[in-house]
Amino acid sequence: MSIDAQTLLIALKTRTGFSADHQALLKENTDWALALAPDMANHFYEYLGRDPEMNSVLNKKEGSMHRLHSTFVQWFHEMFTGMDNWGEAYAERRWRVGLVHVQIGIGPQHVVPAMAIVVQEFGKRLLQAEKPEALREALGTIAMIDLAFIEQAYMEVAYNAVQKETGWTEGLFKRLVSTGASTL
Numbered sequence: 578m579s580i581d582a583q584t585l586l587i588a589l590k591t592r593t594g595f596s597a598d599h600q601a602l603l604k605e606n607t608d609w610a611l612a613l614a615p616d617m618a619n620h621f622y623e624y625l626g627r628d629p630e631m632n633s634v635l636n637k638k639e640g641s642m643h644r645l646h647s648t649f650v651q652w653f654h655e656m657f658t659g660m661d662n663w664g665e666a667y668a669e670r671r672w673r674v675g676l677v678h679v680q681i682g683i684g685p686q687h688v689v690p691a692m693a694i695v696v697q698e699f700g701k702r703l704l705q706a707e708k709p710e711a712l713r714e715a716l717g718t719i720a721m722i723d724l725a726f727i728e729q730a731y732m733e734v735a736y737n738a739v740q741k742e743t744g745w746t747e748g749l750f751k752r753l754v755s756t757g758a759s760t761l
């Protein structure tokens with residue numbers, strides 16, 4: 578990988594303005610988030626199941642649905658705990674999640690709306706629980722960081738695969754992509 582996960586996380590924190598206040602607020606709500614997580618997971622996988630394309634991915638591998646429920650709960654909870662204060666372990670974990678989705682062929686057109694559903698549903702739960710509006714911003718910010726990891730994984734995997742096959746440099750690869758985009 579030409580991008581280091583930790584370096585990417587640092588850049589994304591700066592770009593999104595993921596602040597100490599956001600982090601403190603998320604940590605304060607860790608227990609509430611953990612209690613909420615199974616319900617969020619149900620809502621999320623019901624949503625995926627209503628889409629024929631995503632439903633077929635979910636049902637491709639034996640036991641995926643069961644594993645996904647618990648991995649979602651863990652993922653959701655980690656946004657609040659920050660694992661190691663949103664440090665190296667957090668970055669490595671998010672990178673891994675990105676790679677898993679590239680491997681199973683889940684593209685940006687699936688992941689971006691799915692993250693929107695998480696943020697939307699969280700907003701509703703937050704209102705019901707009378708939690709502060711600032712918590713929505715904090716969750717929305719870390720969710721966008723997580724999303725950027727998944728998106729970036731596509732680019733990195735594509736580049737690495739092409740590089741392995743052809744020996745092209747990253748610069749040449751990017752130039753070809755830019756040229757290709759202008760002909761579409």
Ligand code: HEM
Pocket residue numbers: 625631632634635638640641644645648649652673674677678681683687688691692693695
């Ligand atoms: C907000 C976006 C998403 C998040 C946060 C998310 C979260 C996760 C996590 C944490 C894992 C476990 C990764 C690991 O094993 O290390 C996972 C795996 C997986 N996700 Fe997602 N996911 C998202 C979107 C999607 C979408 C749109 C699909 C479409 C069907 C999907 C299908 C899967 C599948 C099939 C696996 C592998 C399950 C297995 O067999 O173990 N995910 N996801």
